[in-house]
Amino acid sequence: MLMKLAIIFTAAALLLAACTPRPVDPQVEADDDRANASAPSSGSAGEASPRAVPLPDGLAWTWQAETNSALFGPTPAAPQLSITCRQGMIHITRHAPIENAEGTLSFTGNRSAASVPVVAARSQLGPGSLSTVALKPGDMTNAVARVFAGNGPINVTLGGAPALLTPPSDVPGRAFAACRR
Numbered sequence: 001m002l003m004k005l006a007i008i009f010t011a012a013a014l015l016l017a018a019c020t021p022r023p024v025d026p027q028v029e030a031d032d033d034r035a036n037a038s039a040p041s042s043g044s045a046g047e048a049s050p051r052a053v054p055l056p057d058g059l060a061w062t063w064q065a066e067t068n069s070a071l072f073g074p075t076p077a078a079p080q081l082s083i084t085c086r087q088g089m090i091h092i093t094r095h096a097p098i099e100n101a102e103g104t105l106s107f108t109g110n111r112s113a114a115s116v117p118v119v120a121a122r123s124q125l126g127p128g129s130l131s132t133v134a135l136k137p138g139d140m141t142n143a144v145a146r147v148f149a150g151n152g153p154i155n156v157t158l159g160g161a162p163a164l165l166t167p168p169s170d171v172p173g174r175a176f177a178a179c180r181r
Contacts, residue, residue, distance in 0.1 A: 057074075058074050059164075061167070061172065062075075067086075068175055069082055072164070081093070081164060082095065085176070089137075089179070090144075091133070091134050091135075092133050094161055097161075098120055100120065107147040110147055144176075145176040148173060153167055154166045
């Protein structure tokens with residue numbers, strides 16, 4: 001029953017987002033001139049970058065070039081979500097303890113949705129487990145990358161963990177691009 005409600009809620013949210021040209025999240029303003037909450041882009045100067053109001057809880061995207069990692073959290077040392085290209089594989093980790101050994105990590109936003117199966121692994125960062133998945137570049141990683149490619153916020157959910165709302169940023173796309181080289 002809970003799974004059916006989650007599916008209905010997700011479908012309703014996607015329909016609502018598809019019906020309005022403006023961002024659904026009041027924290028994001030379409031024509032805001034403030035800087036993106038992410039690290040500076042390494043792209044060309046003429047490249048359009050999404051604009052976002054800084055999140056009230058201090059969470060932001062950070063790029064770590066030495067590890068090809070997109071980190072979302074209060075600091076790079078304490079991420080809530082990480083997307084890393086390592087040895088030709090995309091590693092997506094939701095840094096939050098959960099009770100179940102397996103689950104589904106879902107991404108919704110920018111008129112797209114994607115889900116990947118995750119397995120809990122012991123954390124070396126502290127008590128509890130992390131939910132993680134390693135994927136070869138392909139259809140599943142492309143689906144997740146499409147969700148992050150737009151100018152709107154992304155809702156990240158995993159059963160048993162608090163939901164995350166990430167601002168638009170080019171930082172996650174850098175990790176996906178690193179694995180396409």
